[in-house]
Each structure stands twice: as structure tokens, then as C-alpha cells.
Amino acid sequence: MGEDFMKTRLSSRRHSVLGMASCLAITGALCASPAMAQQQAETQTAADDVPTSEPIVVTGSRIARDTFRTATPVTVVSAESIQDQAAINVADALNDLPSFRPQATPATTAIFIGNAGANLADLRGLGAQRSLVLVNGRRFVPGTVAGSGNSPGFTVDLNMIPTALVARSEVVTGGASAAYGSDAVAGVINLILDNEFEGVRGSAQYGISDEGDNEQFFVSGAYGANFADGRGHFILGGEYADSNGVGDCYTREWCAEEYGPVANPIPQVNGLARQIFLPNVRPSTASYNGLFNSGPFAGNEILPDGTLIPHDYGTYYGPPIFQSGGSIDPTHGFYVEFPLVSAVERYNLLARASFEVSDSFIPFVEASFAHIEGRTTGAQSRNLGLSPTDIGIAADNAFLPDNLRQQLVDAGVASVRFGRIANDLGHSKGSVERDAYRIATGAEGNFGNGFSWDLYYQYGKTDYSQVGLNTRKNREYFWAIDAVDEGAFLNGTPNGNIVCRQVALGNPDAAGCAPLNLFGENNFSPAAKAYTYGTVMQETELSRQVIAANVSGDLFELPGGPLGFALGAEYRVEDAEGTTDPDSAANNFYTSPGSGITGPAVRVKEAYLELAAPLLSGVSGAELLEINGAARVTDYSTSGTEITWKVGGTWEPVNGVRFRVTRSRDIRAPNFFELYNPSVASFQFLVDPQDPSGASSLTSVRLSGNPGLNPERANTLTAGVVLSPVQGLNLAVDYYNIDLDDVISTLGGQTILNRCASGAVELCDLVTRSNTGALVALNNTLLNLNQLKTKGVDIEASYSLPVGNGDLTLRALGTYVFDLITVDQAGEVDRAGQNGSPVSQESGVPDFTGRMFAEYETEKWEIGLEAEYISGGLYNATQIGPDQDGYDPTLPNSVSDNSIDDYWYFDARVAFRPLTDRPEVEIFARVDNLFDKDPPNQFPSSYGVTNPILYDVVGRMYRMGVRFEY
Numbered sequence: 001m002g003e004d005f006m007k008t009r010l011s012s013r014r015h016s017v018l019g020m021a022s023c024l025a026i027t028g029a030l031c032a033s034p035a036m037a038q039q040q041a042e043t044q045t046a047a048d049d050v051p052t053s054e055p056i057v058v059t060g061s062r063i064a065r066d067t068f069r070t071a072t073p074v075t076v077v078s079a080e081s082i083q084d085q086a087a088i089n090v091a092d093a094l095n096d097l098p099s100f101r102p103q104a105t106p107a108t109t110a111i112f113i114g115n116a117g118a119n120l121a122d123l124r125g126l127g128a129q130r131s132l133v134l135v136n137g138r139r140f141v142p143g144t145v146a147g148s149g150n151s152p153g154f155t156v157d158l159n160m161i162p163t164a165l166v167a168r169s170e171v172v173t174g175g176a177s178a179a180y181g182s183d184a185v186a187g188v189i190n191l192i193l194d195n196e197f198e199g200v201r202g203s204a205q206y207g208i209s210d211e212g213d214n215e216q217f218f219v220s221g222a223y224g225a226n227f228a229d230g231r232g233h234f235i236l237g238g239e240y241a242d243s244n245g246v247g248d249c250y251t252r253e254w255c256a257e258e259y260g261p262v263a264n265p266i267p268q269v270n271g272l273a274r275q276i277f278l279p280n281v282r283p284s285t286a287s288y289n290g291l292f293n294s295g296p297f298a299g300n301e302i303l304p305d306g307t308l309i310p311h312d313y314g315t316y317y318g319p320p321i322f323q324s325g326g327s328i329d330p331t332h333g334f335y336v337e338f339p340l341v342s343a344v345e346r347y348n349l350l351a352r353a354s355f356e357v358s359d360s361f362i363p364f365v366e367a368s369f370a371h372i373e374g375r376t377t378g379a380q381s382r383n384l385g386l387s388p389t390d391i392g393i394a395a396d397n398a399f400l401p402d403n404l405r406q407q408l409v410d411a412g413v414a415s416v417r418f419g420r421i422a423n424d425l426g427h428s429k430g431s432v433e434r435d436a437y438r439i440a441t442g443a444e445g446n447f448g449n450g451f452s453w454d455l456y457y458q459y460g461k462t463d464y465s466q467v468g469l470n471t472r473k474n475r476e477y478f479w480a481i482d483a484v485d486e487g488a489f490l491n492g493t494p495n496g497n498i499v500c501r502q503v504a505l506g507n508p509d510a511a512g513c514a515p516l517n518l519f520g521e522n523n524f525s526p527a528a529k530a531y532t533y534g535t536v537m538q539e540t541e542l543s544r545q546v547i548a549a550n551v552s553g554d555l556f557e558l559p560g561g562p563l564g565f566a567l568g569a570e571y572r573v574e575d576a577e578g579t580t581d582p583d584s585a586a587n588n589f590y591t592s593p594g595s596g597i598t599g600p601a602v603r604v605k606e607a608y609l610e611l612a613a614p615l616l617s618g619v620s621g622a623e624l625l626e627i628n629g630a631a632r633v634t635d636y637s638t639s640g641t642e643i644t645w646k647v648g649g650t651w652e653p654v655n656g657v658r659f660r661v662t663r664s665r666d667i668r669a670p671n672f673f674e675l676y677n678p679s680v681a682s683f684q685f686l687v688d689p690q691d692p693s694g695a696s697s698l699t700s701v702r703l704s705g706n707p708g709l710n711p712e713r714a715n716t717l718t719a720g721v722v723l724s725p726v727q728g729l730n731l732a733v734d735y736y737n738i739d740l741d742d743v744i745s746t747l748g749g750q751t752i753l754n755r756c757a758s759g760a761v762e763l764c765d766l767v768t769r770s771n772t773g774a775l776v777a778l779n780n781t782l783l784n785l786n787q788l789k790t791k792g793v794d795i796e797a798s799y800s801l802p803v804g805n806g807d808l809t810l811r812a813l814g815t816y817v818f819d820l821i822t823v824d825q826a827g828e829v830d831r832a833g834q835n836g837s838p839v840s841q842e843s844g845v846p847d848f849t850g851r852m853f854a855e856y857e858t859e860k861w862e863i864g865l866e867a868e869y870i871s872g873g874l875y876n877a878t879q880i881g882p883d884q885d886g887y888d889p890t891l892p893n894s895v896s897d898n899s900i901d902d903y904w905y906f907d908a909r910v911a912f913r914p915l916t917d918r919p920e921v922e923i924f925a926r927v928d929n930l931f932d933k934d935p936p937n938q939f940p941s942s943y944g945v946t947n948p949i950l951y952d953v954v955g956r957m958y959r960m961g962v963r964f965e966y
Contacts, residue, residue: 061566061628061630071628071648071661072176072648072660073172073174073736074170075099075171076169076170076171077094078168079166079168083924086207086924088163088205088216088218089159089163090191091119091159093169094169095121096851098815098850098851099124099173103120103122103151103949104128105118106341106343107340107341107943107948107953108151108943109151113376113466113468113591114145114146116342116344116376116432117344117346117373118159120144120157121156121189123186123187124173124736124738124790126738126740126788129152129668131188132180132182132187132189133191134189135161136193136195139458140160141436141438141461142154142155142156142460142462143155143156143159143160143372143436143464145540145578146597146677146703153674154574154576154671154673157372159348159370161191161348161368161370162237164221164237164238165193165235165350166191166192167195172184172190173187173718173794176188176664177632177644177666177667177714178608178632178664179610179646181644182604182634183669184666185667185738185740193235194222196224197222197224198224199223199224200965201222202220202221202222202963202964203962203964204219204220204962205218205219205924205959206960206961207958207960208957209246209957210955211252213245214243214954214957216242216243216244218240218241218961220237223235223236231355231356232355233353233355234351234353235351235353236351237351238350239348240346241346243344245375246339246954248338248377249340252953252955254945255335255937255944255946257279257280258279258280258281258334259937259938259939259945260940261275261276262316262317263321264318265319272896273881273896274891274894275879275895275896276317277895277897277938280325281323281324282314282322282323283321283419283421284319284321284323285320285321285384286383286384286419287419287421288521289301289304289519289520289521291419292416292417293419294416295408295413295415295416305520312325314326321685335944338377338379340944340948344373345375346370346371346372346373347370347371348371350367350368351367353365359445360447361445362445363441363442363443364442367438368436369435370436371433373432375429375430376430377430378427378430379427379590380422380426381420381421381422381472381590382421382422383419383420385417385420391417391418392415393417394414395409395414396484397484398485399483399517399518399523400519418518422472422518423521424524425529428468428469428470428471428591429468429469429470430467431467435462436460436463437462438458438459438461439458440456440457440458447553450553451551451552451554453550455549455550456546457547458546459544461541461543462541462542464540464541465537466536466538467537468535468536468591470533471535471590471592472589473534476532479502480516480528480531482500483501485497486498486499490504499513499515500513500515512531514527514532515528516528516529516531534589536589536593537581538578538579539578540578540596540597542575543575544572545573545574546571547571547572548571549570550568552566553565558615559614559615560614560615560617561614561617563614564611564612565609565611566608566610567610568607568608571603572602573601573604574671574672576597576599577597578597587702592680593680594677596678597676598676598678599707601637602636602669602675603636603637604636604637605635606632606633606634607633610628615627621653622653623655624658628662629647632645636669636711638670638707642667642711644666646663648663649662656723657721659719660718660719660720666713666715666716667711667714668711668712673705674709674782675709677705678705679702679779680704684699684701686701686753689753690773699749700778701777702777703781703782704779706781706783711742712740712742713740714739716739717735718734718736718737720734720794721733728800728801729797729798729799733793735792736793737790738789738791740788741787743785744782745782745783746780746782747763747783747785747825751826755825786822787824789821789823790819790820791818792816794813794815795815796811796813797811798812806857806858806859806861807856807857810852810853810854811852812851813850814848814851815849816848817846819832820832820844830877832844832845833846834873834875834876835871835872835900835950836874836939836941838875838941841878841942844874844877846871846873847873852866852867854866859916860913860916862910862912863910864908864909865906865908867906867907869904870902870903870950871902873900874898874900875895875899876898879898880894880898883899884898900939903933903936904933907928907929907930908926908927909924911924911925918965918966919965921963922964923962925958925959925960926958928956928959929952929956931956932955934955935952
């Protein structure tokens with residue numbers, strides 16, 4: 001490939017074989033893959049970015065090797081690639097690699113307060129907890145708590161690392177546990193800092209969307225200098241970024257249409273699918289004023305003055321809970337105030353100093369600090385009026401108009417079900433702050449004769465703080481809405497004094513209860529609001545200590561060169577301790593982090609050995625033939641001893657043709673939150689087999705850790721070929737196959753209920769019911785349950801040539817996913833080709849994502865055009881639509897539409913360098929989503945109306961700025 005091969009935007013979207021053919025036609029190049037990305041990234045980019053006089057230490061191996069000779073695929077993303085993208089975060093550049101799935105970004109954490117604004121690295125869509133993040137080859141401080149499924153706890157937030165000091169990122173797209181230990185199942189991301197930087201560099205840029213939102217302000221700087229006659233070196237770098245995010249769904253026309261599913265219980269009658277996707281979807285069992293769902297008033301809303309009006313059901317086929325159109329004001333729909341992209345403000349600082357006492361002893365110290373604040377909006381109180389544990393209005397409710405009360409008495413109805421979406425009581429407002437501190441000190445050196453060593457100690461901690469303003473307190477809320485006339489309740493004679501029933505009963509815990517009137521919007525008193533709403537507070541300290549020592553070098557000569565070895569040991573201590581407010585600890589909030597985490601520290605002892613044997617070199621049929629093997633023994637204080645290993649080889653029969661293969665055994669040990677996380681409440685729609693109505697109800701499901709968990713275990717195979725037939729042209733194809741067992745997961749609320757009803761008595765202990773037998777809550781504990789399998793091919797091509805006074809570079813990259821299979825109690829589901837992210841289900845990946853680049857560069861100008869293709873696919877792999885074989889509207893999983901079309905995005909950039917000498921100055925501008933392409937909006941996801949993992953929710957985005965180096 002051309003210079004700085006990975007100096008480019010690489011994408012997180014994929015495409016089909018036809019799409020791949022299209023991308024190749026556009027670039028005029030053949031296709032190849034991360035194996036090529038590896039050869040190219042390895043042979044070209046690594047060579048460009050790293051002084052050739054020094055050995056290149058490849059992340060896939062502990063042995064110093066030119067990247068060309070590694071058996072494990074390694075992709076290198078240069079600092080120039082980050083600049084070309086106008087990225088304000090390392091994650092922005094990494095998430096554009098086809099092998100990444102950006103499942104935790106400000107666009108996907110926007111409606112989840114727990115880790116709002118986090119940016120996590122997720123290779124292959126296997127989860128961020130299965131991708132190991134290193135900085136200069138060392139584990140970084142964790143920055144997240146246990147949150148939603150897309151942002152797991154004890155993972156590294158890439159917001160913490162300054163882009164100005166990142167020289168390159170080395171990405172291993174295969175298992176690397178033998179080299180680096182736990183978590184390296186999907187791969188390793190190693191951010192290499194520019195430790196030898198001398199001079200001053202800086203940048204400032206501004207960004208704004210075509211809609212006038214998502215404003216971004218970013219400044220960064222770095223300084224490096226020698227001292228003590230060049231024996232010492234010091235670097236300092238930092239950055240500040242403020243991203244204002246994007247407002248709610250109604251700031252975008254495509255989102256304001258509010259497509260969603262409406263149930264059709266009679267497909268055999270109307271010939272329509274069981275689930276129909278329609279615009280303007282609203283709850284059919286709740287409204288802003290309040291909607292009666294049972295008794296003589298069923299189907300009527302109540303206004304603030306007590307008047308009943310019929311609820312407009314719009315397009316409605318039957319239960320359970322959704323309709324299209326109807327009564328609810330379309331300007332205040334289901335997604336009101338939920339941001340499309342959360343706001344994030346952050347700053348970080350990193351310093352490093354080293355001093356060469358001698359070649360054999362170079363001590364260093366490195367320290368960093370980062371502050372990240374994410375802000376978002378959570379759900380308002382939603383009671384959909386379906387379950388006995390939802391809002392029940394008693395006949396003697398003091399706020400019920402007299403005429404309605406009398407109708408209940410006459411009908412012999414003691415209570416009715418009532419649904420209300422409490423926009424008037426407000427949404428919760430969440431803020432999450434993370435302060436990360438890290439210090440590392442140690443030494444390194446050379447023994448001579450090719451032997452080197454390093455030893456270090458590192459301590460890092462993150463102080464995490466979550467505040468959730470205006471969050472409903474469940475116990476107080478239900479006490480407050482159950483209001484009675486004190487006189488009528490105590491002696492049968494009304495006295496007009498409205499009190500909470502629990503106060504009238506003399507419950508001392510209800511002291512101070514202020515009755516809450518839910519009939520009609522804005523009919524509550526300030527005292528009732530103050531009593532029923534409070535502030536969630538959570539403080540957690542995460543810490544990681546590491547002591548490690550490594551020795552590497554060459555032992556003796558083999559026919560192809562010296563036998564290389566690496567030997568090392570590591571000791572880690574990982575801990576977390578948290579506190580929460582009393583209501584959170586009691587799971588009393590509508591959404592709650594639960595009680596503070598606590599548990600014994602996780603202690604890990606490890607030792608490894610790696611060998612690289614060049615068997616042949618420079619002979620007929622073997623320009624290079626090398627085998628590599630490694631083994632690691634790890635002892636966990638929680639689960640005992642594990643052994644991981646890898647074996648691989650590289651063969652170059654002739655110049656320009658290289659084959660590589662690696663087989664490995666990898667693990668992921670349960671993290672601290674999976675082991676010890678206290679019960680955290682969320683809500684899910686569940687069908688109780690003991691409820692004869694068969695209706696789904698919103699049920700509290702409590703997720704909790706399990707100290708008895710064992711590590712996940714993976715078998716990984718990578719194999720590829722790299723071709724360089726002529727100068728400037730590089731092709732590569734890499735195959736990967738990851739088979740993961742004992743995946744840490746949960747049975748899920750519905751499975752627990754169903755299996756309990758089927759006779760699994762041990763699971764019934766996880767179900768909480770009221771005295772009347774009504775479903776109240778579930779405890780959904782983590783277990784080693786599932787299998788996860790994925791395989792596919794990474795493909796890449798690049799061609800560069802001189803044109804006129806500059807250089808033209810064409811590139812194409814893509815990843816084809818054969819399988820992404822989850823095997824659990826419900827069976828086997830292949831989500832390769834699933835472009836949707838269905839609510840409360842696993843996200844899938846497209847069959848193919850492709851990215852194409854054309855760049856022309858002269859001494860003063862640089863112009864680039866980029867195209868990204870996402871193959872069409874299914875919305876939900878577990879459903880069937882009219883375009884699929886075997887479709888029948890009477891099938892229980894039939895849907896009116898299950899197909900998402902192919903998607904293209906285009907970006908453009910330009911840079912101008914006015915000076916031909918130092919200082920180097922570059923003025924740049926970039927436009928993403930050049931043609932303002934809207935995302936597919938007919939399918940809801942866990943994140944809102946569309947799937948922001950794959951599709952752009954911002955629209956056309958402009959960035960401009962200046963950078964300099966001297």
C-alpha cells in the first residue's frame with residue numbers, strides 16, 4: 001500500500017458480496033483484508049510511523065518483531081488517520097475500523113444514565129468486556145460501572161486518553177490471552193504513545209451539524225523535550241472537548257415519525273402480520289391525563305376537572321399496549337426529551353519522564369488524569385395500567401369525582417386499573433462524572449546481545465459519581481396516589497381532609513406522605529411532588545494495581561534466524577467499592593443503580609512464555625518460514641487456575657505472497673461487577689403464566705452479580721494471505737473463527753417465569769409475588785450459560801501511484817460476517833445479517849460493511865472522498881416478514897416488515913498547508929454524511945427509533961480547524 005496505509009477513516013459498517021463488488025468498482029482496486037491491512041498496516045504503516053532503526057514491538061506478540069513477521073493479524077491506525085477524520089476521541093477513529101462495533105458511544109448511551117457519554121472499544125460486536133485495551137502495552141484504569149448491556153462495567157473509557165500523544169494504535173483482531181491475559185478474546189487495542197516526541201504540537205477545531213446542534217469544541221496540545229544532554233526526555237499532553245449532543249427525537253423529522261410495533265392479535269381474521277410497524281406509535285393503555293383500563297370507565301381519559309372523554313385509539317388492533325396515532329399529542333410522544341446523542345464534556349492530561357542512566361537501566365515515571373462528564377435525560381414515570389402491581393385506583397380514592405366513585409360502588413367494583421405517562425411530573429435528569437488517576441513507574445533496558453527487560457508498577461483508580469435528579473420513589477409514589485378522605489376512611493363521615501391511606505392506617509414509615517392527584521395533567525401539589533420524587537446518588541471507586549516484569553531476546557541461531565523468546569510475570573489487584581443513597585440501596589427508585597458494590601478484591605497471578613522460531617529464510621520456496629507459540633498460566637483468587645495458549649506460523653514462499661495462521665485458547669474472567677454487583681432494578685414487559693388474562697405487564701427485574709462465576713473460554717482461529725503483486729498494490733484476506741463457551745449471561749425474566757411454571761422449582765426462588773399471588777419482581781442473576789460463535793472474513797485493498805504533482809491513493813476495506821450465533825436456553829440465533837437492534841435483544845451485525853477511500857495529496861493540499869456501504873439485512877433475526885421464505889401472517893413471530901435496505905454514506909475532507917517549512921501549519925475542513933442521509937426509521941431499538949450502532953442519527957456534520965507542529 002501507499003504511505004501511511006492506515007491514515008484513513010475505516011468504518012464500522014459492513015456489506016454483502018454485491019456491495020463489495022460495488023466498492024471495488026468505485027475504487028478501481030481489488031479487495032483484500034485485515035490480513036492485508038495487517039501486511040499493509042504492518043509493513044507500510046508501521047514502517048512509516050516507527051523509526052526503522054528500532055525493532056517494532058507488535059501487540060500480537062511479546063517478542064520484538066517486524067510486524068511483517070507476526071502470525072496474528074495486527075492492524076495499525078496511525079496518528080494521521082485520527083487527524084484526517086477530525087476525530088476528537090481515539091474511539092472515533094477506532095470505531096471506523098470494520099472489525100469494530102461502536103455499541104457504547106454517546107449515541108448509544110444517550111438514554112442510559114449509568115455510563116452516559118462513555119466511549120468503549122468493542123471488537124467483532126462481542127462486547128467491550130471481551131476486548132482488552134492497553135496503553136503502551138499496559139492495562140489502563142477501568143472507567144465504567146455495571147450499566148446496560150452495551151456498556152459493561154470495569155471497562156476502559158477511551159475518553160481518558162489524549163489523542164495528541166497517540167503515535168499509533170495497534171489492533172489485534174484475534175485472541176491474545178496467551179500474550180496479555182484475560183479479556184483478550186476478541187482482540188487487543190494497544191495505544192502506543194509518542195514517548196520520544198520533541199517539539200510543540202497543537203490543534204483547535206469546531207464542529208456543528210446541519211441542524212445547528214451537536215456543537216463540538218476541541219483543543220489539544222503536546223510538548224516534548226530532552227534534558228541532561230539528551231539522556232532525559234519529558235512529554236506532556238492534554239486535551240479539552242465539549243460536545244453538546246443532540247436534542248430529543250423531535251429535532252429530526254425522520255425520528256418524529258415515531259415508528260413502532262402495534263400488536264395484531266387476529267391475523268387469521270384480517271390477514272395482517274402479528275406485529276405491524278406503523279408511524280406515530282403511542283401507548284394504548286396510558287395517556288398524559290390518565291386512562292382507565294378496567295371497570296365502567298374503561299377506554300376513557302380523565303381531564304383535570306374530572307370530566308371523562310373517550311380515548312382515541314387511532315389504529316389499534318388489540319392488546320397489549322400500542323396504537324398508531326390517536327389521543328396523545330404528537331409533539332409530546334413516547335420519546336420526548338430523550339436525547340439522540342448525549343452531551344459530554346471532558347479533559348485529560350498525561351505526562352511522562354524517563355532518564356537513561358545507561359543502556360541497561362532507563363527508569364521512567366508516567367502519570368495521567370482525566371475528567372469526563374456525561375449528561376442525559378432518563379424516563380419519566382410510566383404506568384401503563386396493565387398489571388395488578390401497576391396503578392390501581394380504589395373506589396374510595398379521595399381525588400375521584402363523586403359521580404365516578406358512585407358508579408364504581410353501584411357496579412361493585414373495588415378498584416380499577418389506570419395508566420398514566422407523567423410528563424407533567426418531569427423526566428429524570430442524569431449526570432455522570434468520572435475522575436481517573438493513574439501513575440506508573442518502572443525501568444527498562446538492554447542487557448546486550450539482543451536481550452531487553454522491563455519492570456513496572458502501576459496504580460490507577462477512577463472516582464465515579466452518578467446523580468439522577470427528579471427520579472420517582474416507588475414506595476412513596478404508590479402511597480401518595482392511594483389517597484382517602486380521612487373522615488370517611490376512619491368513621492364513614494367525610495371531612496374533606498385528604499390523606500394518604502397509609503397515614504390513616506397509622507403506618508409510621510408513611511409520616512409526611514402528601515397525597516398525589518393523578519387525574520389530569522398538572523393537578524398535583526408541590527408537596528406531593530417533593531414527597532414522591534428524589535435524587536439518585538451513587539459513588540463508586542474502581543481501582544487496579546499491576547506489577548509486571550518482562551524479559552525478551554534471542555537465544556540461539558536457527559536456519560532462518562535467531563530463536564526469539566519472551567518471558568514474564570504479572571500480579572494484579574482489582575477492586576471496587578461504592579455507596580448509594582438509602583432509596584437506591586432499597587431499590588426504591590423507578591430507575592436505580594441499586595446498593596453500593598462491595599466484595600473482596602480480585603487477585604490475579606500470571607506467568608507466560610513465548611517462543612518465535614524462524615525455521616527458514618531466504619531459500620527457494622521459503623523467503624520466510626516461522627512458527628510461534630506461547631502459553632500463560634493464570635491463577636484467579638475467585639475461580640482458580642487457567643491455562644491459555646497459542647500456536648501460529650508465517651510462510652512467505654516467494655516475495656509478495658505471505659500466508660499466516662494462528663490457533664489460540666483464550667479466556668475472559670468475570671469482572672468485579674459481574675461477581676459482586678448488588679441487585680439493580682429495571683423494568684421489562686413480561687407475561688406471567690399464572691395470570692389467566694395472558695397480558696404482559698411491566699415488571700421489576702433485578703440483575704445481580706454472582707461470585708460463583710467461572711471464566712468464559714474461547715477457541716480462536718485466524719488464517720490469512722497477503723499479496724503484493726506489484727509496487728503500490730496490496731491485497732489481503734483474513735479469516736477468523738471465534739467459539740466462546742460459558743458466556744456470562746442471564747436466563748432473562750420471561751425464561752425464569754416460564755421454567756418456574758414448568759416445574760423448575762429452584763427458579764421459583766427468583767420470583768417475588770404479593771400476598772395475592774400477583775407478580776411483583778424477579779431476580780435475574782448472572783450465570784455461565786451461553787455460547788457465542790462468530791466467523792467471517794476481513795478484506796482490504798490499496799493502490800497508490802504518483803499523479804501530476806502529487807500522489808493518488810485508492811483504498812477499499814470490508815468485513816464479511818458469516819455467523820454471529822448466540823446459543824442460549826431459547827435455542828440458537830444467528831444475528832449475522834441482522835441490521836436492527838430489537839428492544840431488549842442482542843444487537844446483530846450486517847453481512848458486509850465496506851469503506852472506500854480516494855485521496856490526492858500535494859505539498860500544500862490534501863483532498864479526500866470517502867464512501868461507506870452497509871449491506872441490507874433483517875431487522876430481527878427471530879422474526880419473519882413478507883420478503884422472507886416461509887412467511888405466514890398467522891405465525892407468532894410474523895411482522896409486517898423485516899427488511900432494511902442497503903445504505904451508503906459519503907464524507908469529504910480538505911486540508912491546506914500554507915507553509916512549506918516549520919512550523920508546520922494545516923487548516924482543515926471535513927463534512928460527514930455529505931448528502932444528509934437519514935437512518936432507517938421504521939424499526940425501534942433499545943436506543944430509540946433507529947439503530948445508532950450502525951446508522952448516523954446526527955445528519956450532515958461540519959468540522960473545521962487548524963493544527964500545527966514545531
